[in-house]
Amino acid sequence: MQARVAIALLKNRQVQTVLVIAVLMVVLLPVLVAAGVAGLLSQEAENVCGGAGIGAVNQPAGGGPLAAGLYAAPLELAPSRWYEVGATEYGGPGDPTSGAYGSIPNPGESYLPAHPASFAELSVLDSNPANGGTFTFSDANALSNLPYLTALRVAHNGHESLLLKRDTGYGQGPGQFISDGQPYRLDVWWQAARPLGITKSSVKVQLAPATGAAPTLGALPGSSEASGGGETSAGSCPVGEGAGSIPLPLTPGTQTKILPSGLAAAGEEAPAEVKSMVAAGNRLFGASYLYGGAHGTALSQLEPAYDCSSAVSYLLYAAGVLGRNYAEDSTELESYGKPGPGRYVSIYANAGHTFIYVGGLRFDTVEASAYDSGPNSGKPGPKWRVSASVPNWATWTVRHPSGL
Secondary structure (H helix, E strand, C coil): CHHHHHHHHHHCHHHHHHHHHHHHHHHHHHHHHHHHHHHHHHHHHHHHHHCCCCCCECCCCCCCCCCCCECCCCCCCCCCCEEEEEEEEECCCCCHHHCCECCCCCHHHHEHHHCCCEEEECCCECCCHHHCCCCCHHHCCCCCCCCCCCEEEEEECCEEEEEEEEEECCCCCCCCECCCCCEEEEEEEHHHHHHHCCCEEEEEEEECCCCCCCCCCCCCCCCCEECCCCCCCCCCCCCCCCCCCEECCEECCCCCEECCCCCEEEECCCCHHHHHHHHHHHHCCCCEECCCCCCCCCCCCCCCEECHHHHHHHHHHHCCCCCCCCCCCHHHHCCCCEECCCCCEEEEECCCCEEEEECCEEEECCCCHHHCCCCCCCCCCCEEECCCCCCCCCCCEEEECCCC
16 A cells, blocks of 8 residues: 555656756755855955955045045055055166155165065045145055055065065056056056066056065975965965976985985084075075066065075075065175074175075075086076085175074
8 A cells, every 4th residue: 555655746747846956956066065155265265365366456435526626536455355456667778767765764765676576555535736746655656645654465466475665656647547447556666567567557556454465484394395374274275386396305314405406405403594594505406597587576475586695584584583674785684694604504694695605505506517517507597506515706794694
């Protein structure tokens, strides 16, 4: 009797429909749940590792009538949000009238060639006060008068840099807007603008976190391999494209040794900071040389090309002993840290060049055979170099990180 009832029910079209829906729910529900969880995890990773994606641009709120004397509304940047605004390039050989000094009153920060990761906040006043008098700090109001040394993440053409406000200026004036109706709100110093491809461009900007925009190199693994730098927290965020992982071979003692491959092995008994520097130097093995390369970009991001000072800065940053996340130039490195050679690390610098000894092995961009008899001789770019003595083709100021 029960079997007949069951057969009759199965022949009922409504019952068949219910059963099909039930089967589909049993099969598909776990898939949908898994997809939803994966999406949430992906979003959480995006929030933890990089905040809102660069593509998620927030247009300024508002509209309505402008205040008297303005041709556009000042933009107040909210933390963790990206905005699309206009940016221009200034300074350098093509713009000699701009000079080399920013308006920041701190003399140690105002010489822009020494601080290329710089921008000027522009003005949205409908006329330039400098034409009939003096241009003041409050006149540069396009970003609501950001304080000096405010850090912005600036993204354009697939590249991103961390820039600090060291200057002010009037800018393009009325009638000059990008496609979304935004005015030109910042002027980017030419040494930072060139790697970003900024001339007169639409860029995306975000306030950098107050604690600094770049993560630090995590602790070295206990094995003989060190992972690539740039992790925000161990294993939680993807490493930037191209950072990869390069083995960190270890050798007995405290000294760094060159390997036939051109990479270096760190001393097993060397401090963790030294091992971090050796790992960082190995990561730069494939980088090329470019004057001004990797200046104006965060040191947590591996770049395709470096010059002498940005390469040295990269190693110091990897060890957590630089104190900032953008490269110093060779003149700044003349006053870095403590005077004289260190026990493990020594920086040699003058106004034109710099290199670093890590555990007794030199890391340098000079490939001439007169100053490199090792496997990297004649190969350009930042690499480990071998020489019987410190290169003596110039006079050097010698400095070292405190404690190293």
